[in-house]
Amino acid sequence: MPAAPLDSPAHPRPPSAPLPDFCSLPVLFALLVVGALTVTLMWLAPGNDGDLRDYCIAVLFTSWLSMLLTVALCKLRPWMQRLPWLWPYAAVWLLLVVTVGLSATLLGWIDHNLGAGLSPVSRFRFVRDSVLATGLLGAGLLRYFYVVAQWQARVAAEAQAQVAALQARIRPHFLFNSMNAVAALIRVDPDAAERTVENLAELFRAALGSDPSSVGTLGEEWALVDRYLEIEALRLGDRLRVERAIDVPDDLPLPRLLLQPLVENAIRHGVQPSRAGGTIRLGGRRVPGGVEIVVDNPLSNAPATPGNGHGLRSVRERVRFHFGERATVRAETDDNRFVVTLFLPESAHARTDRR
Structure with a gap:
């Protein structure tokens, strides 16, 4: 009986020890x-x-x-x-x-x-x-x-496992609300119901169909945020208002579904509890040493839906994982508004080696 080759299943090839980056x-x-x-x-x-x-x-x-x-x-x-x-x-x-x-x-x-x-x-x-x-x-x-x-x-393995767990726990409550909105629109406005289903499909594809540590671009992330806002606009109507002041290249590397939890929290805690609704501001600009992305919402006097801070914690962990210790996620109250600011160092690139 011939001996099995070294690379056969019976004799798997030993893994290669990783070498450092000698070009650095x-x-x-x-x-x-x-x-x-x-x-x-x-x-x-x-x-x-x-x-x-x-x-x-x-x-x-x-x-x-x-x-x-x-x-x-x-x-x-x-x-x-x-x-x-x-x-x-x-x-x-x-x-x-x-x-x-x-x-x-x-x-x-x-x-x-x-x-x-x-x-x-x-x-x-x-x-x-x-x-x-x-x-x-x-x-x-x-x-x-x-x-x-x-x-x-x-x-990297421990961080990847933690990021995967955080990504898997992203709050899906808006999906149930969206399905209810679709059910209500089917007879009243079939075109809007169809658009909502398409938006949900894109959000599902981003949330479930890709590697949670994979890297996309800021333009793709804004497109997903727009789809999510369109879904929420069906539920909240004129109560939801959005202002944009973005001056950051769309090809900026960014982990997928990084901004959506921030926008979701802004709606859940800043717009939804108020009868009059509120304005969410989305901003992006270049600053010394990198770029800055801002998501802020009004502070409502009405009692907000209780949360556990998972969305903001997930964003912090993923930013640190992909961009290193120089990147920061700062949450603060300013002029009766809740402001979340992301700083991404310009020299850092989303790490595709941590997967």
């Missing part, structure tokens, strides 16, 4: 710092007779090596990431050692022929020490990157 500035900075610290410690070590000139040459050599290695790792990362298990890290370590060994050999040969005195007299010792130092430091640095990658994977 933090990785280059880490390599530069490690190289400079290593040279500094060796220069300060007892018994070292090198002068300041030798120290500067060594720092320049390690800095050049760091940039060369960063470029090589950045270009070869996709290929190495396809290797199974921990072999990506072994490939990175081998690349570090071979690159440094060849660079030290080439520098020693050029310096020996030019007689510039940039490298030690013994070329073999220079290459050997460079390779050994790179092997030890590279192993330690890769171990650090591996631990950080595992920690980030666990944090």
